[in-house]
Amino acid sequence: MMPARNRSGHWRAVLYYIGTVILCLGAMMYLPMIVSMLYGEWSVAVNFLISGNLTLIFGGSLLLLFRHSRLQRLGWGESMTVTASAWFIGMIVCAFPYWLNGNYLSFLDCCFDVMSGFTTTGFSLIQDMDHLSNGVNTWRHMLTFVGGQGMVVLVLTVLTKASSGIYRMYVGEGKDERLLPNVVHTSRSIWMISLVYLGLGTISLWFAGISLGMAPDRAFLHGWWIFMSAWSTGGFGPMSQNVLYYHSELYELITVLFFILGSFNFALHYAVFTGNRRELVKNVESVSFTVTITLLTLITTLGLMRLNVYPDVVAMFRKGFYQLISGHTTTGFMTIYARQFYNEWGDIALFAIVIAMLIGGSACSTAGGFKGLRMGIIFSAFKRDVRRMAQPEGQISVQRYHHIHDVVLDDGTVRSAMLIVIAYIVTFTIGTLACMLCGYPFAMSVFESASATGNVGLSIGLMSSASPAVLKIIFLLIMWLARLEFMSVLALSAYIAKKVMRS
């Protein structure tokens, strides 16, 4: 069958690809079921079995019904619609195991937590986290791991060949790097990199856990979960105290290492894996990250020292630097209580952490925020414009930046970087205003909104299951928009609006 541009068949192709994503998500639900069975959590295992089966039936039915449209050529709008819809429908089906297990006060809270996991944000509205089953904990951390690499990336990994429009879906997920010429091979490389680190990270945290006095099987599970959360810059933890639970500098060091690695561009990982180690120091994102983390560490330290928050350098590093780098990489792991930010940290340190959360990690990584690459591009453009002012009229100067290879900076690149940054700032402003309208103080509103916009998950104690439903919905939408970098969700909105107008 030849690919065709048949407009009436586009929605069928959209549903076909959504079905593929749903089918993959259904298959994922059997892993927590197995974990539950191993630990004799039979009621939890049955809940995962029901959820997995229903999701397979739903996804499989879509595939059966619309299989003839799979070769339909999809344009940018339709491809991005697939991505945004798959994330939203995926959220609803993945909330089903949570709802069946009764860990939340409402289905909205279940959906909020799934979106928080998928977008690697890390806010959690779960009840009684310290008594969660191993199955549910596995599911929480799997969601964040898959969300970090990307749902479309997951589906591409199992596809045998890429049809037209697949690359556009991949771009719609906030990734536009091609590690290899073929987008399916690129997706497989992304998963290969992540799985290599999954092995290394789980083993190192497993041994660390045993050394901390945990039973070997518990240490393994915690190591596996915490690694998935660290690598995907997710921020979920199996216990309510998050990383503070372990009371261990070793555990903190290992998590820092892996969440920094997780916040790096997959193209950078690939370059280093294939022998190009110099890329690590030359890449515009590495440079941007080094500069911003250095400046923000200085500001945070200054703020904490002024208020004598910590008694010595070690405590300052383990608390101040840890929360800052956790925010900058958009991970959201915490070794302090949420209210300590508000009660103890003071305005200067909070200012630094808010900026760090908004900047975020690298493009084409598991991290959120408006990304180091865009910071680098905007800074290069600024440098170019300043230089132009000092040059004689008529002289042409070319500004370059290094990202995998030398790239000439053009106005189109600068404009698109600026547009995304502006979109992030507008979203952040809306989130802040929404919090203040719900009655929260300005500092708390700014912090929590920056955390949601940057897909970070550090909390100052504002977002909880007791928060107003409207605020939960706004934050859920912010997390979704920010993770997909706006375009896919806007394309979906335009697609729906067009359908409604036509009908």
Add this chain to the structure above:
Amino acid sequence: MKKKILALLLFLLLPIAAFAESSVVSSTDLINNASALDGQTVVYTGEVIGDIMQRGDHTWLNLSDGSNAIGIWAATDQLGSIAIPGRYDQVGDTVQVTGIFHRACRDHGGDMDIHAVQLQLIQQGHTITHPLSSVRLILAVVTAVIGAGIVIRLQRKQRKL
């Protein structure tokens, strides 16, 4: 005889006198009034959760009072019969700790914690059962059959395409 009774009374009352100024606190009190309570002797009660993590001659416990969990640093020989941590399938031991509260502990990298002087088991933990719903079990079997049918049909169709 009188001297012996007096000595016995003193022996029994001294620890009480030592903790007479200690305040009974919740985790929320500790977090929200950390500066005021820093370095003071506090009495805090909560359920042991997760893991009892032995580190040499000391042990970390995390005690949850339902709102938050607080880390307790105790000498291992103080634990006595405290052995059941709260998890999915068990309610942990309820323990009352009397100890020195640290807003940002110098010994533990700035952790907010309590260094235990005395630990007391208030209520022993126990296992809990989560009954399996027969309706859900039937639903699981029925959906498994339908799901398997769809997947098989899908595979056949894919092979034909």
